[in-house]
Amino acid sequence: MSVPAGSVTTMRLATWNVNSIRIRADRVAAFLERADIDVLAMQETKCTDEAFPHLPFQLAGYDVLTHGLNQWNGVAVASRVGFADDVATVFPGMPAWGDPPAHEARALGVTCAGVRIWSLYVPNGRVVADPHYAYKLDWLAALRGAAADWLEEDPEARIALMGDWNIAPRDEDVWDMSLFDGATHVSPPEREAFRAFEDIGFTEVTRERVTQYTYWDYQQLRFPRNQGMRIDFVQASPALAASVTDATIERNERKGKGPSDHVPVVVDVQS
């Protein structure tokens, strides 16, 4: 980014659950170019670091840092403004899962042009009675604790917690609340876990700027009927939230051949 000193420039950040990057790399790279994105946080890449398709991103002018262990989960960040060397694949206190317990590939922290980006794939939870649900709440509580510590260390830090939160924080974030009675994504404890980021100073910066679902199930003609959910969000630290100028949800990316079931969420920030 070569600009005259003193001029105001903006940086476009985006997050997108790509639901397998190997079958969608060309489509994702084309979106980055078309939408003029500087940094993209991806979730559900569903591939190992070795298998990640870097070429389409390189051709579009992006470098990609990846964190994938197997065919499940997987996160990555593509940047055309570079990366600092402070890369993290877990946040402090992040819960492990499984037997033997291990950290899943659900978080990737990188710094791009002074913004600390966390690409996050919050555990789904499945059903309220499932151990995955408790894991989800533990994971969110640990993330909040870590984020509070980062802000305590540096109150001016520009931090973006962006990704697939697997939570619909408000009733209007699902098309029919009666169908979600007793389900995950809308339960009070999940909603409180999401809201509680406010208490440590974070602001969800897309809500006040755009109204749109971010996810439509592949089944039951959910997209043509606009029966979706809003579950992808950007929680910004105070310094970053203050520099946000716009936000969009790229609904058109759900159309056409071979879409992800999620669409990109874009945030413009002053650099």
Add this chain to the structure above:
DNA sequence: ATGGTAGTCCGACTA
């Protein structure tokens, strides 16, 4: 029409 969608690695799991 007793299925239904789409991804992974290849009958089952995840979302």
